[in-house]
Amino acid sequence: MLLLLPLLVQAAASAQAAATPATIAEKHYRQAAWAFYLQQPAQALETLQLAPQHDARTRLLEAGLYLQLSMPQHAIALIDTLLSDTAASPGALPQALKNVALLQFARYQLEQGNKTPARDYLKQVQITDDNAWLGQQLLLEQLINWPDITLPPAPEFERLRHQPEMPYIISNQALVLAQTDHSDTALDWLAQIRQQLKTSEGQGFWQLLFSGQWHLLSEPDGFIYPSAEHEALSDYVALTQAQLHIQRQEFAAADAILSNFAADSVLNRNALQLYSHILTEQRHVPALLAVLQQQIRLQPFSHTAWLAATRIGEQLERVLQVDDALGAYRWADQYYVQQAQQMQQQARPVEVGQLQQGLSAWQQLQISNDSQLFHLQQDILSVQQHLTAAAQRQLRLAQLQDVTNLKLTQQRQLLSSRLPQLRQQRDALQQQFSQLQQQISAAEQQPMPLSLWQGKPYQQLQRLDRAEQRLAVLQQHQQPLQNYPQRLNRLRGLLQWQYSNSAAERRWQRQKQLQQTAGVLEQLELQMAALARQGNKTERLQQVQQRLTQLSNHQQQLNLALLSKQQQLLAELNQQLQQRLQQQLATLNDLQRHNKESMARVMERVLLSSGTDNSGAGL
Amino acid sequence: MRVLLCSVLMWFSLLASAETAPVSDQLEQLKQQVIQLNRELFLLEEELLFPPQTQLAVFLSADTGQFFQLDSVELILNDKPVGAHLYTAQQWDALKRGAIQPLYKGNVKAGEHNLTAVFVGKGPDNRDYRRAVNYRFAKADDAVLLELQINDRSSDYQPDFVVQPWSND
Numbered sequence: 001m002l003l004l005l006p007l008l009v010q011a012a013a014s015a016q017a018a019a020t021p022a023t024i025a026e027k028h029y030r031q032a033a034w035a036f037y038l039q040q041p042a043q044a045l046e047t048l049q050l051a052p053q054h055d056a057r058t059r060l061l062e063a064g065l066y067l068q069l070s071m072p073q074h075a076i077a078l079i080d081t082l083l084s085d086t087a088a089s090p091g092a093l094p095q096a097l098k099n100v101a102l103l104q105f106a107r108y109q110l111e112q113g114n115k116t117p118a119r120d121y122l123k124q125v126q127i128t129d130d131n132a133w134l135g136q137q138l139l140l141e142q143l144i145n146w147p148d149i150t151l152p153p154a155p156e157f158e159r160l161r162h163q164p165e166m167p168y169i170i171s172n173q174a175l176v177l178a179q180t181d182h183s184d185t186a187l188d189w190l191a192q193i194r195q196q197l198k199t200s201e202g203q204g205f206w207q208l209l210f211s212g213q214w215h216l217l218s219e220p221d222g223f224i225y226p227s228a229e230h231e232a233l234s235d236y237v238a239l240t241q242a243q244l245h246i247q248r249q250e251f252a253a254a255d256a257i258l259s260n261f262a263a264d265s266v267l268n269r270n271a272l273q274l275y276s277h278i279l280t281e282q283r284h285v286p287a288l289l290a291v292l293q294q295q296i297r298l299q300p301f302s303h304t305a306w307l308a309a310t311r312i313g314e315q316l317e318r319v320l321q322v323d324d325a326l327g328a329y330r331w332a333d334q335y336y337v338q339q340a341q342q343m344q345q346q347a348r349p350v351e352v353g354q355l356q357q358g359l360s361a362w363q364q365l366q367i368s369n370d371s372q373l374f375h376l377q378q379d380i381l382s383v384q385q386h387l388t389a390a391a392q393r394q395l396r397l398a399q400l401q402d403v404t405n406l407k408l409t410q411q412r413q414l415l416s417s418r419l420p421q422l423r424q425q426r427d428a429l430q431q432q433f434s435q436l437q438q439q440i441s442a443a444e445q446q447p448m449p450l451s452l453w454q455g456k457p458y459q460q461l462q463r464l465d466r467a468e469q470r471l472a473v474l475q476q477h478q479q480p481l482q483n484y485p486q487r488l489n490r491l492r493g494l495l496q497w498q499y500s501n502s503a504a505e506r507r508w509q510r511q512k513q514l515q516q517t518a519g520v521l522e523q524l525e526l527q528m529a530a531l532a533r534q535g536n537k538t539e540r541l542q543q544v545q546q547r548l549t550q551l552s553n554h555q556q557q558l559n560l561a562l563l564s565k566q567q568q569l570l571a572e573l574n575q576q577l578q579q580r581l582q583q584q585l586a587t588l589n590d591l592q593r594h595n596k597e598s599m600a601r602v603m604e605r606v607l608l609s610s611g612t613d614n615s616g617a618g619l
Numbered sequence: 620m621r622v623l624l625c626s627v628l629m630w631f632s633l634l635a636s637a638e639t640a641p642v643s644d645q646l647e648q649l650k651q652q653v654i655q656l657n658r659e660l661f662l663l664e665e666e667l668l669f670p671p672q673t674q675l676a677v678f679l680s681a682d683t684g685q686f687f688q689l690d691s692v693e694l695i696l697n698d699k700p701v702g703a704h705l706y707t708a709q710q711w712d713a714l715k716r717g718a719i720q721p722l723y724k725g726n727v728k729a730g731e732h733n734l735t736a737v738f739v740g741k742g743p744d745n746r747d748y749r750r751a752v753n754y755r756f757a758k759a760d761d762a763v764l765l766e767l768q769i770n771d772r773s774s775d776y777q778p779d780f781v782v783q784p785w786s787n788d
Contacts, residue, residue: 030719037713071647403667
């Protein structure tokens with residue numbers, strides 16, 4: 001019906017083509033769309049609500065999802081906020097989208113029987129220059145104000161050319177015209193509608209969102225079945241025409257329409273009813289009997305079928321086929337007894353598990369024909385979905401509790417053993433390092449410290465030191481020293497020269513090594529700090545553990561509340577079904593009594609006529 | 620025992636407050652609580668199971684699908700298959716309408732990684748089409764969020780497969 005979604009998709013595609021960096025909020029929005037298209041409105045809502053930013057468009061989607069989830073209060077609260085934003089305010093909703101929301105909420109209020117708020121929402125609709133949503137607006141206006149609707153001087157085919165609601169709008173106008181003694185004009189308008197009918201376009205994203213027609217989404221080629229809708233529209237107009245002809249006592253014209261009515265039409269039952277009326281008026285008894293039998297066959301447990309049962313006898317009685325009439329009345333009597341028995345059998349209290357598929361034909365019929373019962377059924381099923389999902393949620397909670405416990409154990413281990421051990425090792429390393437630094441600085445004060453030598457010069461110096469010590473011992477024992485002291489002094493001088501010559505380079509290397517070691521120790525310190533931070537998560541994990549316990553309890557309470565609410569709704573559904581059963585049994589009883597009276601009357605006539613025949617024969 | 624008592628008390632208080640409101644409103648309140656519970660559970664799962672320090676998430680999006688129709692996608696992380704998905708017509712339709720599919724979420728160690736995505740489907744002229752795309756990334760403290768994009772390339776009427784990292788800004 002609307003071209004809004006292709007526009008949105010095009011907008012997204014062009015945004016990608018332009019390679020503009022899309023925000024994370026936009027990504028959340030498109031992930032919500034994924035869940036939405038896969039018919040998971042709860043998942044879509046969750047994704048949308050996790051988005052870091054929300055704009056008017058996401059809030060509109062949120063409102064639509066709330067409506068999908070049968071949460072109208074939340075939807076209305078959101079939509080009212082959105083509508084209160086003036087058009088000039090930054091990020092305000094475009095008028096076209098505002099109109100979608102206003103129209104769908106007006107429809108919702110109307111369906112709830114709240115005409116005043118429906119009218120208020122409708123008043124705020126401002127149709128844009130392209131006339132988008134005009135048809136919806138006019139149709140809703142008609143429904144809210146029925147039968148005081150606006151009547152144009154001529155059907156507005158040109159104005160409503162692109163509006164899928166055109167046939168409904170104009171046929172409604174024709175009906176009002178017929179009620180005000182302008183049935184000629186009405187019939188003329190209806191005839192023109194049939195010529196104007198075109199195949200309708202697919203529904204748009206926003207309309208689907210609010211109308212909740214999920215089943216249409218499952219078609220890969222499009223949102224709706226245009227040909228089926230076309231047929232239904234055509235049949236609707238034809239039926240309205242037939243109705244007007246009947247009002248005008250033009251039974252032949254009505255007959256011409258209805259005798260060719262498609263047997264597989266969704267409006268077949270209404271057509272049969274009108275047709276039986278015409279045939280009764282025209283006294284076409286054989287055809288009428290066929291129609292009445294069709295009604296009985298096609299509409300079990302309905303007032304129409306029950307009435308048809310007794311009417312067969314009436315029609316036969318009318319054409320003076322009293323024996324056949326008596327047989328028909330007897331059959332109707334049996335039929336009523338059977339219907340009552342079947343209804344009582346099929347009206348056993350409903351269980352939740354039966355609501356999806358296990359309902360009896362009678363129960364299914366009651367729920368399909370009554371919006372209150374239907375809503376009750378839907379509410380019970382939606383609660384059941386939550387209850388079914390609760391088991392999965394409980395598993396997720398249990399898994400999270402396990403993970404938290406494991407992490408807490410790891411934390412405790414880290415804090416109690418690993419972290420202190422690592423700290424001890426780090427402290428020991430740092431102590432050794434500072435001692436080494438002190439030793440180096442002390443050695444640097446000496447002219448030629450052995451500790452600062454390394455490699456071959458270190459060995460040479462070590463040997464020289466040993467030789468000097470031996471020389472000192474020899475000196476103490478007054479041994480001849482020859483020229484050893486001079487040679488050793490010369491060697492020391494040589495080593496001193498070598499040491500002085502390479503001192504700068506060795507100092508630089510020493511400083512570099514010290515810096516590297518300091519860097520490694522610093523890195524170790526950082527890693528320790530990171531570990532300590534990990535250790536600090538104990539508190540958060542304990543909070544999470546506590547929260548999970550709370551959530552688990554909350555979930556159990558919710559389950560209890562949901563279960564209780566479901567039982568309450570189920571009791572109400574069963575009570576209402578029982579009320580309907582009693583009402584229908586009473587109706588059936590009245591019809592049966594009426595049928596018995598007719599049967600008695602015919603029997604009397606049969607007896608009288610047979611008595612007359614017998615007396616005649618006797619004479 | 621204490622928790623049980625509190626729960627029972629809360630349960631009764633919930634019932635008591637609920638009795639005053641219409642059934643539809645009560646039901647809506649309960650549904651809202653379920654939604655909140657789910658949301659909180661999701662956030663805790665993110666925190667505990669997929670912390671940013673290790674999180675790798677892969678998403679998939681498509682253009683209008685003019686030159687390619689996706690049948691399946693396989694994800695290979697560091698030469699090990701980590702995920703695969705077969706697409707229904709409904710899912711492909713959702714992607715063409717602008718939806719983004721959350722394809723994979725997992726944990727990886729800090730350091731260098733290699734992700735390969737293998738796309739299988741129908742290319743131009745309805746021919747069988749198989750294409751792989753590689754992406755190397757370094758995992759640090761922030762979560763790595765990658766979007767596999769299937770774009771229509773009008774210059775040569777071929778599909779284009781791109782890995783686009785998401786910015787956390």
